[in-house]
Amino acid sequence: MKENKIEQEEMIIRQMMQSEMKKAPENLKFRIMHQIETRKALTPQKTKPKKVSGNVVREMGAIFGTMYAVLAAMVIGAYLLQGEDFLLTPQFIGPVVLVASVFSLFWLMTRLEAKLKARKK
Amino acid sequence: MNENQRVQQVLSGNTSAFAYFVETYQDMAITIAHRICGNMQDAEDVVQESYVKAYQNLHTFRSESKFSTWLYRIVYNTAITHSKTRMWMGMQETEIEHAYDRGENTLEINLEEMDRKEVVSDILQRMPKGDALLLTLYYMEDNPVKEIAKITGLNEPNVKVKLFRARKMFKDQLAACYRMEDVGFG
Numbered sequence: 170m171k172e173n174k175i176e177q178e179e180m181i182i183r184q185m186m187q188s189e190m191k192k193a194p195e196n197l198k199f200r201i202m203h204q205i206e207t208r209k210a211l212t213p214q215k216t217k218p219k220k221v222s223g224n225v226v227r228e229m230g231a232i233f234g235t236m237y238a239v240l241a242a243m244v245i246g247a248y249l250l251q252g253e254d255f256l257l258t259p260q261f262i263g264p265v266v267l268v269a270s271v272f273s274l275f276w277l278m279t280r281l282e283a284k285l286k287a288r289k290k
Numbered sequence: 291m292n293e294n295q296r297v298q299q300v301l302s303g304n305t306s307a308f309a310y311f312v313e314t315y316q317d318m319a320i321t322i323a324h325r326i327c328g329n330m331q332d333a334e335d336v337v338q339e340s341y342v343k344a345y346q347n348l349h350t351f352r353s354e355s356k357f358s359t360w361l362y363r364i365v366y367n368t369a370i371t372h373s374k375t376r377m378w379m380g381m382q383e384t385e386i387e388h389a390y391d392r393g394e395n396t397l398e399i400n401l402e403e404m405d406r407k408e409v410v411s412d413i414l415q416r417m418p419k420g421d422a423l424l425l426t427l428y429y430m431e432d433n434p435v436k437e438i439a440k441i442t443g444l445n446e447p448n449v450k451v452k453l454f455r456a457r458k459m460f461k462d463q464l465a466a467c468y469r470m471e472d473v474g475f476g
Contacts, residue, residue: 178461182425182429182457182460183429183432185410185464186410186425186426186429186430187430188407189321189410189411189414189430190317190321191317191324191330191333192317192320193319193320193334193337197334197338198312200338201312201316201338202305202306202308202312204338204342205305205341206305208345209305
């Protein structure tokens, strides 16, 4: 009996309280979403750092690939024009070393530039 | 689609999925904020700020608790900071007595002009803010004591005691306005 009374009272209070629920104005949702969208747009997006290892290998392959192609052309040319003995003379080895040095220097410079760019970012 | 899936959608960059949470909980959020701030304008600002905070900190939401509990806790904290209100401290018995007295003096006079909703609103405004908030959380959304404790930062026994006191105060104030039989408390 007493429990029923308490339950009834609870129910009445609940009904009364629920009638007191405030209603959010129509435009509040749009205000909130607009502010969220604006903040999102203004916040700089985190970009994933590009994987540089693939680039390095490709770059190396391109530079040294070209270098070996040039050297091969030089060897074939010298062999056909001057004969086998010419390949061991300083007149031939000098230009070979020069070509290898130029390409190595070029590769070194590209690597340095890439590092400086990464540090700036 | 459940709420956790929606949270994941928002986290993966779909901002518009957050509109669901705004639409679903904005009424209760504004009721809580209004209870603490005391006026609608501040309550709206608080709710807007709370939702933005919730969006920005959504990655910290742990799905063990209900999203509503987590959000209402943000609303509660933001409203308290905004209004610089002390919800639970410095509440003396004399203040409670004073709250009763004021109710008895004015409510009976104006009763005929006010409908039931306005009486409830008036009683809640006259009650200490913390107590009115507990009744709001307990009866409006059927939040269990455990959830109310999470929202308000009080411990569970404390919530129970305060809720009991708030309920009694509400009933007494109501009795000053209505004859008990009219309300159904006979």
